[in-house]
Amino acid sequence: MTDTIVETEALGRDFRVRDGLRRRTVVAVEELTVRIGAGEAVGYIGANGAGKSTTIKMLTGILVPTRGSVRTCGLQPVPDRKRLARQVGVVFGQRTQLWWDLPVRDSLRILAAIHSLGTTAERERTDELVERLELGEFLGTPVRQLSLGQRMRAEVAAALLHSPRLVILDEPTIGLDVLSKQRLREFLVAERRLHGTTLMLTTHDMGDVERLCDRILLADRGSLVFDGTLAGLSRTVGAERVLVVDLAEPTPDLDDVPDTRHLGSEGGGLRQRLGFDPDVTTAARVLAALSGRAELVDLAVEEPDVEEIVRRVYAARR
Amino acid sequence: MTVRTYVRLFVAGFRRQSTYRLAAFGGLVANATFGLLKVALLFAAVRTSGGELAGYDVAMMSSYIWISQGLLGSINLSGRTDIADRIRTGDVAVDFLRPVDVHLASVATEVGRSVFALIPRGLPSVAIGAVVVGMAVPDHASAYVLGAVSLFLAIVVSATTVYLVGAAGFWLVETRGVAILYMVVSGFLAGLFVPIGLFPGWLHAVATATPFPSMMMYPVDILSGRVEGLASLGIVGLQLFWVGTTVAAGQLATRSGRRRLEVQGG
Numbered sequence: 271m272t273d274t275i276v277e278t279e280a281l282g283r284d285f286r287v288r289d290g291l292r293r294r295t296v297v298a299v300e301e302l303t304v305r306i307g308a309g310e311a312v313g314y315i316g317a318n319g320a321g322k323s324t325t326i327k328m329l330t331g332i333l334v335p336t337r338g339s340v341r342t343c344g345l346q347p348v349p350d351r352k353r354l355a356r357q358v359g360v361v362f363g364q365r366t367q368l369w370w371d372l373p374v375r376d377s378l379r380i381l382a383a384i385h386s387l388g389t390t391a392e393r394e395r396t397d398e399l400v401e402r403l404e405l406g407e408f409l410g411t412p413v414r415q416l417s418l419g420q421r422m423r424a425e426v427a428a429a430l431l432h433s434p435r436l437v438i439l440d441e442p443t444i445g446l447d448v449l450s451k452q453r454l455r456e457f458l459v460a461e462r463r464l465h466g467t468t469l470m471l472t473t474h475d476m477g478d479v480e481r482l483c484d485r486i487l488l489a490d491r492g493s494l495v496f497d498g499t500l501a502g503l504s505r506t507v508g509a510e511r512v513l514v515v516d517l518a519e520p521t522p523d524l525d526d527v528p529d530t531r532h533l534g535s536e537g538g539g540l541r542q543r544l545g546f547d548p549d550v551t552t553a554a555r556v557l558a559a560l561s562g563r564a565e566l567v568d569l570a571v572e573e574p575d576v577e578e579i580v581r582r583v584y585a586a587r588r
Numbered sequence: 589m590t591v592r593t594y595v596r597l598f599v600a601g602f603r604r605q606s607t608y609r610l611a612a613f614g615g616l617v618a619n620a621t622f623g624l625l626k627v628a629l630l631f632a633a634v635r636t637s638g639g640e641l642a643g644y645d646v647a648m649m650s651s652y653i654w655i656s657q658g659l660l661g662s663i664n665l666s667g668r669t670d671i672a673d674r675i676r677t678g679d680v681a682v683d684f685l686r687p688v689d690v691h692l693a694s695v696a697t698e699v700g701r702s703v704f705a706l707i708p709r710g711l712p713s714v715a716i717g718a719v720v721v722g723m724a725v726p727d728h729a730s731a732y733v734l735g736a737v738s739l740f741l742a743i744v745v746s747a748t749t750v751y752l753v754g755a756a757g758f759w760l761v762e763t764r765g766v767a768i769l770y771m772v773v774s775g776f777l778a779g780l781f782v783p784i785g786l787f788p789g790w791l792h793a794v795a796t797a798t799p800f801p802s803m804m805m806y807p808v809d810i811l812s813g814r815v816e817g818l819a820s821l822g823i824v825g826l827q828l829f830w831v832g833t834t835v836a837a838g839q840l841a842t843r844s845g846r847r848r849l850e851v852q853g854g
Contacts, residue, residue: 327681330684330685331684332681332684332685332849333849334846334847334849351684352687352688352689353687355685355686355687356687358685360685362681362682365678365679365681365682366679366682367682367685369600369604371604371607371608372600372603372604372607376600376603379596380596380597380600381686383592383593383595383596383597384593384596384597384686384687384688384693385686385687386590386592386593386687412607
């Protein structure tokens with residue numbers, strides 16, 4: 271049994287909102303019970319308004335829970351907020367923790383002081399992060415002049431400067447280009463491997479989940495509706511994969527390939543889409559069946575994205 | 589939690605302010621312009637009452653005008669603060685993720701910002717007054733030391749008091765109305781428009797029952813030599829009282845306000 275990093279029991283939070291003149295109560299998180307062990311990498315997914323951010327804020331002591339209990343790194347987040355802050359690093363994709371009008375280097379120095387890092391520890395960790403996140407070229411640039419990709423790297427450095435045991439990332443790759451996303455994911459994978467850091471991230475990006483997470487939590491109004499691996503989730507919702515083939519010449523619909531479903535053709539049959547269930551057959555077997563029928567120019571295998579899986583899970587529940 | 593942390597935040601505020609040089613220059617021009625306007629009005633008032641008004645002669649009045657104008661960059665009389673914005677936008681969530689006291693961290697940064705503003709706005713304002721109009725100065729060197737202490741306390745009281753306006757945002761969604769009220773009341777009672785010594789007795793009593801004179805009137809009184817000796821120590825004591833009171837109120841507001849925090853916008 272590994273150490274427990276996050277443990278909640280029927281955790282919930284309501285908000286009072288004004289609705290015209292009346293006030294009504296909105297349940298953001300209903301009843302969340304979950305345990306996350308040290309070293310895990312957990313993807314926390316769900317539609318907008320599923321209570322993901324609210325949950326994160328309760329785990330880190332920003333928001334006071336309405337009901338239930340929560341322990342993070344063995345501490346009670348609200349009363350032990352300051353002690354917990356030394357063990358947790360949070361990246362909010364939509365908020366900055368850097369000092370807007372100061373150079374990146376200054377923000378890192380201030381944060382080192384805030385976390386009471388010793389001079390040696392500060393230098394070593396800063397050097398490590400600067401190198402691995404490639405911050406060198408813009409260390410002296412005021413934050414407000416950074417590109418989004420640069421700023422996010424600086425944000426991650428700021429959140430991880432104090433070597434937290436638990437790193438929580440709320441939509442870390444939102445708005446980033448493919449290359450920036452890739453670099454950030456590689457960094458997080460390496461950070462986890464090097465320091466045994468526990469990762470928890472909310473995202474709408476399937477790539478984040480695939481590359482970073484070995485466990486998925488799917489929330490609906492802050493209650494878990496799924497807890498397991500990505501493959502398990504795909505199986506639960508019967509997620510079929512789609513093989514997209516580009517053919518050398520227009521071909522009649524390939525609607526009789528064994529174990530597949532013809533989903534559509536474009537360009538008079540130049541591009542065709544075939545759905546298949548990965549438990550029944552494999553992409554290789556489908557390709558083999560195709561090889562005698564037409565000449566392939568290009569191919570791609572599509573997986574359902576997070577939104578699609580979430581939509582299907584929700585649809586199955588209602 | 590160490591002192592080093594708050595010193596660092598103080599320095600951060602200082603450095604942040606140093607990046608806005610053009611704004612500081614603009615502020616100085618505005619302060620000097622209104623300073624000359626106050627010279628015209630208040631000097632006329634002193635002269636029409638026979639060269640002395642409520643203990644102010646022309647030189648003393650000049651000191652009051654230029655020191656108080658010089659403080660405008662460092663004393664928050666607008667009611668608007670970073671913390672108010674951060675509570676409104678929900679960015680305060682990030683502050684709560686740090687192992688610091690959110691209230692004291694905010695005050696330390698604000699004080700750093702204010703102390704920096706003395707360089708581009710405070711000192712030049714006093715220099716303009718001394719060169720163009722002439723000023724009264726204290727007789728004893730000790731008054732400068734005590735004046736510097738009083739000035740620093742003024743900056744602190746300003747930061748800790750205006751923090752309370754921002755902290756109202758834990759309960760109110762929008763604090764702009766409170767900030768406007770603060771702007772109207774604070775400048776007047778701090779002695780920005782006329783020295784509070786010129787107020788009628790009852791209004792003077794009202795002013796001294798608030799922290800506002802501690803932000804401007806009291807350090808000006810010491811630095812201009814208007815209040816000396818034991819009385820000036822009493823003034824510094826009063827300032828310390830207001831620092832204590834407003835810090836206690838800020839701690840209380842932050843603690844209970846936090847439980848109401850709803851973090852707007854995701």
